Amino acid sequence: MTSLIEQAKQKAAYQAVDEHVLPSHRVIGVGSGSTVVHVVARLLQRDPELNAKTVFVPTSFQSRGLLLDGGLNVGDVDQYPDIDVTIDGADEVDSQLNAIKGGGGAHLQEKVVAEAAKKFVIVADYRKNSKILGEQWKQGVPIEVAPFAWRVVLVKIQNMGSKDAKLRMAVAKAGPVVTDNGNFLIDAPFGLIQDPANLLKDIKLITGVVEVGLFCNMAEIAYFGNEDGSVAIRTK
Numbered sequence: 001m002t003s004l005i006e007q008a009k010q011k012a013a014y015q016a017v018d019e020h021v022l023p024s025h026r027v028i029g030v031g032s033g034s035t036v037v038h039v040v041a042r043l044l045q046r047d048p049e050l051n052a053k054t055v056f057v058p059t060s061f062q063s064r065g066l067l068l069d070g071g072l073n074v075g076d077v078d079q080y081p082d083i084d085v086t087i088d089g090a091d092e093v094d095s096q097l098n099a100i101k102g103g104g105g106a107h108l109q110e111k112v113v114a115e116a117a118k119k120f121v122i123v124a125d126y127r128k129n130s131k132i133l134g135e136q137w138k139q140g141v142p143i144e145v146a147p148f149a150w151r152v153v154l155v156k157i158q159n160m161g162s163k164d165a166k167l168r169m170a171v172a173k174a175g176p177v178v179t180d181n182g183n184f185l186i187d188a189p190f191g192l193i194q195d196p197a198n199l200l201k202d203i204k205l206i207t208g209v210v211e212v213g214l215f216c217n218m219a220e221i222a223y224f225g226n227e228d229g230s231v232a233i234r235t236k
C-alpha cells in the first residue's frame with residue numbers, strides 16, 4: 001500500500017508534469033530525490049514518439065539512472081544550456097517560493113539545471129510547505145564545500161551563527177558524504193530564515209563554498225501534494 005506521503009508526492013509530480021511539460025518542449029531538466037521518481041514515472045506515460053524527440057537533462061547520478069532506466073534520451077547541460085522547463089523536488093519551500101534543497105546532496109547540479117531553464121517548477125509533499133524556511137526542515141542549509149577547505153568553512157559558518165553546523169557523515173561508508181562532484185557537505189541550521197537571499201549571499205562569499213542549498217527567487221510555481229489528496233499550488 002502506498003503511504004499518504006508517497007501519494008502526495010505522486011499527485012504533485014503528475015500535475016506539474018501535465019501542466020508544464022508541453023508537446024512543443026524539446027529539452028527538460030529533471031531534478032533529484034524521491035519526489036522526482038514520480039516526475040519520471042509521469043514522463044514515461046507520455047506519447048513515446050514525443051519522448052523520442054525530447055532530451056532530458058539530469059541533475060545527479062540518481063536522476064540520470066532514472067532517465068536511462070526509462071529509456072529516455074539523456075543530455076548534459078553543456079550540450080543543452082537552454083532548457084524549456086526544469087522540475088525538481090525541495091526540502092522546504094517558503095511563502096515567497098524560496099527553497100532549501102540539497103537534502104540528498106544534489107543541489108549544485110540542480111541549481112545549474114534550474115537556472116538554465118526558462119521555467120523552474122517545484123514538486124513536494126505537504127511536509128515541505130512552510131511560511132518561513134527553517135520552520136520544518138531542521139537539518140540545516142546544505143552547503144557543498146571543496147574538501148580541503150571544509151574545516152575553515154565550517155568555523156566561518158559557526159561564527160555566522162550556525163553553532164550546530166556540521167560535516168555530513170556517510171552512513172554506509174567511513175567518513176564524510178562525498179557528492180557527485182567529489183565535494184563534502186556541511187549542514188548548517190540557522191533557525192528561522194527571515195532573509196534567505198541575504199544568507200545565501202553571505203555563505204556564498206566564503207571561499208571554499210561551492211554552492212549553497214538556498215534557491216532564492218528561482219521557482220515560478222510550486223505544487224504541494226496534501227494529505228487529503230488535493231494539490232496546493234503556489235505561484236509568484
Ligand SMILES: O=C[C@H](O)[C@H](O)[C@H](O)COP(=O)(O)O
Pocket residue numbers: 031032033034035036088089090091100101102103104105106107110
Ligand atoms: O539533494 C537533493 C535534492 O535537493 C532533492 O530535490 C530534495 O532533497 C528533495 O528530495 P525529496 O523529494 O526526496 O524529499
